[in-house]
Amino acid sequence: MEPLLKVDDLRTQFHTDAGLVNVVDGVSLELKKGEILGVVGESGCGKSVTSLSVMQLLPKDISKVASGSITLEGQDILAMSPSRLRKMRGNQISMIFQEPMTSLNPVFKIGDQIMEAIRFHMKISKKEAKVYAIEMLKKVGISRPESVVDEYPHQLSGGMRQRVMIAIAMACEPKILIADEPTTALDVTIQAQILNLMRQLQQEKGTSIMLITHDLGIVAQMCDRVVVMYAGQVVEETDVKSLFKNPKHPYTKGLLASLPQLSGNQNKLKSIPGQVPALDEMPTGCRFAPRCEFRMDECDTSKPNLLNVAENHTCRCYLYQKEEIPS
């Protein structure tokens, strides 16, 4: 089956003081209809830039997609005209962001901010849009939606605001929802509510979700498949069960080992030594090599490719060269 969204060998560059750097370097991923894809990695690994590349929302003056392709149901997003892109945004692909506190415009009413998207994409009257906006607020679990439509963002809590963001994003029933760390800024109980809400809406409407997070707990709870990113590249991709049961890449293993365990020993948490390399000082070989405990000679000299290490399981590591199965 043709995937809904296909990112192929995406390379996104930023102008920095050190010149042009590849922030996203050859990322490929697929999002199928109705699935929740987790994109995991630490800050600065390029997961947000990948999603903003899909939305074509990167600042044009300092960044560009240098090569690769992004297709939505076979249509090339990179070749879309600005007006076609606008019809896509908020309608076919919606996005919610990390910071609910600052993601809503402080000077407009909640209702107006929801209605704006509805009216733009659905071409309905103001009155109908308002009824619809109230309905959306109810759907995302906001009590007394009739009065919240006339309130301003500062009158709502962070969790409420993120619900409003979800209402805006889901209003036009998009095929894809990109959620960029949607719960990072919220406290734990609210996190669970927001995640449940996303899952519930996803099941009702069959929306595909690309869930960007650094929280493996959320991945385990929410996702069907997972893409692990490191320093602008995909290092491992598989279904969520295999990832937790049988992680391959040393980075993934390190991430899992650094999770606190409720049972068992109370020793100090493990961490991966070293730091993510700076964008303009990427190692010539494997990007994880300087921090890797399984490092071999070839890791420093040549770049590993993504290998099929098991069925539906790819990994970018020389350790599995011998195990590779033909795809």
Place this chain on the structure above:
Amino acid sequence: MAGYIMRRLLYMIPGFIGIILITFVLSRVLPGDPAVMIAGEQAPPDVVAKIRVDLGLDQPIYIQFMDYAKKLFQGDFGIAWHTGHTVLQDFASRFPATIELTLSSIFIAILVAIPVGIIAAVKKESILDHISRIFSLIGACVPLFWLGLMLIFLFYSKWDILPAPMGRISEGINPPTSITGLYLLDSLLSGDMIAFKDSLMHLILPAICLSTGTMAIIARMMRSSMLEVIGQDYIRTARAKGMRESQVIMKHALSNAFIPTLTLLGLQFGFLIGGAVITETIFSWPGVGGYITDSILSTDYAPIQAFTLISAIVFSLVNLIVDLLYGVLDPRIRYE
């Protein structure tokens, strides 16, 4: 809200008292003897001495002040010696001209500066941005008197496209029926297009001259606050909703970026009042500014004191209005 306004008005009073005191002292420290100015340079000393006694200038300064403050409290701003009228009469006949000039220059400044600031921010580091930066720098630096003279030289003397810089309307054309005292508005209201066109021609140079400094500063302010807002998360949200870029800028960004610009506009009002004094003198504009220049030159205490106090009151009220407007523009602000 009403309580807030009352409180703000009360807070103004100590400031006004300070201003009354300072202007009173300063105008008396300045060189020049009003008695000599009234009597004339050639007048015999006993005449000058008599005038001095008549004016109460022979009294100790604190008694003069008590006398002045008492009258002021009764709403009496005194008499302008160099015109022979009460200061209030003089002000009443000249204030509309100054208001017309000041309002027009604010209008021109906003009309030019806001779009320029927006474009400079949206097209950051482009040629348009650089051009606006250069013009803002020039606008903020050029002295009013030089700019005024250059405008007169070019548009009147050299190209002869605008009338002589004499007053608000040409001789031989009747001023419009007075409704608001503003010639442009009055002539429009009474449908007198001849007076409208002529007073517009008279107004345009002084208004441009007075607006340049404010224009430059607002344009820069608009640019920087716009740049800050454009980087905000909610702008990205608006784009992610599929909004047109023009809507993103004009609706989502401008409504937030205008708030700091409004503060600056209120503060610029003080500059405009000061600038009006110079501009009116250059263009022989029959407003309060020219009148104050004359008062200063003839050591006429009462109008100087009255002008300073009234300017301070106007400035304070304008800034109170600006503060109240915040509440309209920004729902996060509430007055209690």
